[in-house]
Amino acid sequence: MSPRKVTIIGSGNWGSAIARIVGQTVKSFPDDFDSEVRMWVFEETVNGEKLSEIINTRHENVKYLPGKTLPTNVVAVTDLVQSCTGSQVLIFVVPHQFVKGICNQLVGKIPENTQAISLIKGVSTEKKGGLKLISEEIRDILKIDVSVLMGANLAPEVANDNFCEATIGCKRKAQDGMMLKRLFHTDNFRINVVEDAHTVELCGALKNVVACAAGFTDGLGFGDNTKAAVIRLGLMETTKFVEHYYPGSNLQTFFESCGIADLITTCYGGRNRKVCEAFVKTGKSLAEVEKEMLNGQSAQGPLTAEEVYLMLEKTNLTAKFPLFTAVHKICQGQMKAPELIDCLRNHPEHMQF
Numbered sequence: 001m002s003p004r005k006v007t008i009i010g011s012g013n014w015g016s017a018i019a020r021i022v023g024q025t026v027k028s029f030p031d032d033f034d035s036e037v038r039m040w041v042f043e044e045t046v047n048g049e050k051l052s053e054i055i056n057t058r059h060e061n062v063k064y065l066p067g068k069t070l071p072t073n074v075v076a077v078t079d080l081v082q083s084c085t086g087s088q089v090l091i092f093v094v095p096h097q098f099v100k101g102i103c104n105q106l107v108g109k110i111p112e113n114t115q116a117i118s119l120i121k122g123v124s125t126e127k128k129g130g131l132k133l134i135s136e137e138i139r140d141i142l143k144i145d146v147s148v149l150m151g152a153n154l155a156p157e158v159a160n161d162n163f164c165e166a167t168i169g170c171k172r173k174a175q176d177g178m179m180l181k182r183l184f185h186t187d188n189f190r191i192n193v194v195e196d197a198h199t200v201e202l203c204g205a206l207k208n209v210v211a212c213a214a215g216f217t218d219g220l221g222f223g224d225n226t227k228a229a230v231i232r233l234g235l236m237e238t239t240k241f242v243e244h245y246y247p248g249s250n251l252q253t254f255f256e257s258c259g260i261a262d263l264i265t266t267c268y269g270g271r272n273r274k275v276c277e278a279f280v281k282t283g284k285s286l287a288e289v290e291k292e293m294l295n296g297q298s299a300q301g302p303l304t305a306e307e308v309y310l311m312l313e314k315t316n317l318t319a320k321f322p323l324f325t326a327v328h329k330i331c332q333g334q335m336k337a338p339e340l341i342d343c344l345r346n347h348p349e350h351m352q353f
């Protein structure tokens, strides 16, 4: 097989940080990968200049990853179809609310033997209110195989080349998994591959909801013990949620980077935590604090909490997932942040005598 062309669909904070890695790894495996990596850029103007032109001339995403150089073999392309034409590997890394629109533009343009990998943390809701993974959404629309990569990976730290780990979830570890590992694995970004892809992806999506709860308790002035309880109860709800909706998960997967490690890093250092803390402290709306604090980046937790809540409500399970439910209600203004503590206090995990 000739070297695969790789396209990164997305150029936000994580998309740009991962472009720094992929731009290097493709050069290490010339038999596997073409040396040029295309990156689809949702065009915008920054201080009078087109972002795509800044990336292609100064090799820096000045808006979403300022101060970090992108490899010169990463080429910004603003036409979505053109950016993917002829690529055998597609890396999806956009805020999850944009996935469907992007995939719909690609229908009929992507050969069925294309490999996709989603780095997107979130879930989708079908019209009837059922839960759908983002990987399933991409697979259903484009009819291609989709793996996932999730982990404790705050983009600014990854872009600093600080050591961390990540988990790839795929169907066929020996074939696709190892090819994808070569694309991401570096000295400072260590990859484990597992075949429990549903669990990997749901861990990545649900930790953003737990991080909102951590932000609320930070905003209320509670300390690290409370946050540890949020993380633990959030993990218990995550395992139960996965077991209920996607039975057959491997317990070991929750101990991979995508599981407990991502929960910890996001509950301490993530954007979701930050905006939810400010939401409680300032009394402003979530939309307002996101706009003020994130400069165009997107906190995915509140939206994911809504999608998860719709699913729980539909299946009469809200009482078994009080933390997930409370996060949604607090984000919506249907519950006051201090009531979260009552939900934790009365959590079903504490009710066995």
Ligand SMILES: NC(=O)C1=CN([C@@H]2O[C@H](COP(=O)(O)OP(=O)(O)OC[C@H]3O[C@@H](n4cnc5c(N)ncnc54)[C@H](O)[C@@H]3O)[C@@H](O)[C@H]2O)C=CC1
Pocket (backbone or CB within 6 Å): 010, 011, 012, 013, 014, 015, 016, 041, 042, 043, 064, 093, 094, 095, 096, 098, 119, 120, 121, 122, 153, 154, 155, 156, 296, 297, 298, 299, 300
């Ligand atoms: N930033 C991080 O530290 C990490 C993020 N992730 C996940 O990766 C995914 C992408 O996150 P980021 O790269 O951080 O994005 P981001 O939060 O920086 O979002 C901004 C991106 O959204 C794009 N965008 C805005 N409007 C759009 C539209 N209408 N259509 C298409 N794109 C549009 C912007 O062009 C920009 O590229 C999310 O699911 C996130 O949870 C995963 C690991 C780490």
Ligand SMILES: O=C(CO)COP(=O)(O)O
Pocket (backbone or CB within 6 Å): 121, 151, 152, 153, 154, 155, 208, 211, 262, 265, 266, 269, 270, 271, 272, 273, 298, 299, 300
């Ligand atoms: O997914 C992340 C770290 O692994 C990033 O989390 P935030 O979106 O909360 O910053």
